[in-house]
Amino acid sequence: MKINASKNLFMLIMMLSTIMTMSSNNMLMTWIALEINMISIMPILTKSKKSTDQPMKYFIIQSTSSSLMLMSIMLNSITEESPTSSIILMTSMLMKMGMMPFHLWFPPLMNKMTWENCLILSTIQKIPPTIIMTQMMNIKTMLIPMAISSFMGPISALKQLSMKKIMAYSSISNSTWLISSLYLSKQMFLMFFLTYSTLTMMMMSKMNKNNILYMNQVTTMSYMKKLSLSITMLSMSGMPPLLGFLPKWMILQNLIKFSTILPMMMILSSILATFIYIKMTNPMMTNLTMMKKTKKEKKSKNYETIINLLGIPMMMTLKCL
Structure with a gap:
């Protein structure tokens, strides 16, 4: 999708609604910010030519979850109980x-969306629910769904062949790391989110370009693009000493x-994710490149390799500190 004025406007509203969720101290205002967020992302998803009925599915799921959240707010106000153990809110x-x-x-x-929309769903749209869960829910209540998501995400990705579905299950597994980091501290959440967003953006942009x-x-x-x-x-799975290993190590x-x-469970999920990515990279690096020898390839600088290898000096710096 081309960058135009309407897309920039909706992206700005989406970011502002995320900031509203972060700064509001009222559950009703948080719910309103989530509704604004959903309204702003709907035109971005609808403008894609590949997506036909997917925005409507997204709207139904998000409106149902918003209705459940509003119902939990009403029930908590009637019973005057704390929402920390509310199953409906969770x-x-x-x-x-x-x-x-x-x-x-x-x-x-x-699977039906463009790579740009997949990036938005995997990164920015994860922030508001993560903030609400960590502010309103107890970590003991969230323990079971977090453990199931971290372990079952890579298992579900084992039989997938579509790269978008593999990235979706990877996003489900990394959501546990995202929530855990915010339960610990804001600095750790910021470090993990920036690292995860950078790696996801690099991977999805590489898929989109090719x-x-x-x-x-x-x-x-x-060969260099494969490398x-x-x-x-491997950095996304948390393989040391690459960039993705450092925030996961600090969270653990x-x-x-x-x-x-x-x-x-999170360590086991990282091992399974590493196995999946190694299974993908094995035929990628051992098979010959299926390109014509007469075709001249444009030389491109692989910044991804340099960024991923930044994990080594960062680990050495923390060790010295």
């Missing part, structure tokens, strides 16, 4: 984020003080 936020067991709409929706939708299409890329894509995949160090089961 269900609405899990539906908004697409976390398990309310995840069935998320991978098929991302028009890759399925795993077997990666063989048409050149940079493989390093980005602090999270193990509060819980033991959740860090174990």
Whole structure:
């Protein structure tokens, strides 16, 4: 989708509604900010030529979760109880984020959308529900869905061939890391979110430039592009000493003080994600490139490899400190 004035306007409204969610101290104002966020993203999804009925599916899911959130607000105001253990509120936020067991709409929706919209759904749209859950919910209430999402996300991605569905299940698994980081501290959340958004943006932009939708299409890329894509995949799974390992390592160090089961599930999910990406990179790097020898390829600088290798000096700096 081309960048125009209307898209910039809706993106600005979406960012402002996210800031409203972060700054509001009233549950009703938070609900209004979420509604504004949903209204602003709908035109961005509708303008895509590839998406036909997907924006309507997204609207139905988000409006249902908003209705559940409003119902939980009303019930809590009637009973005058704290929303920290409200199952209805937790269900609405899990539906908004697409976390398990309310995840069935998320991978098929991302599979039909453009890479730009997939990036928006995987990064920016994760912020408001994460903030609401960490501010209003107790970590003990969120423990079971977080553990299920972190472990079952990579397992569900094992049998997938579509790159968009693999990225969707990766987003479901990383949502647990996102919520855990904000439970610990705002600085850790900011570091993990920026790292995850950078890696996701690099990976999706590489797929978009090379028009890759399925795993077997990666063989048409050149060797250096395959190498940079493989390093980005391994960095997303948390392979040391790449960039994605550093925030996950810091989250696990602090999270193990509060819980033991959740860090174990998160470590197992990272191992499974690493296995998936290695399974993808094995035929990618061992097979010959399916390109004509007469075709001259334009030389491109692979900034992705350099950015991913920044994890080494960052780890050394923290070790010295």
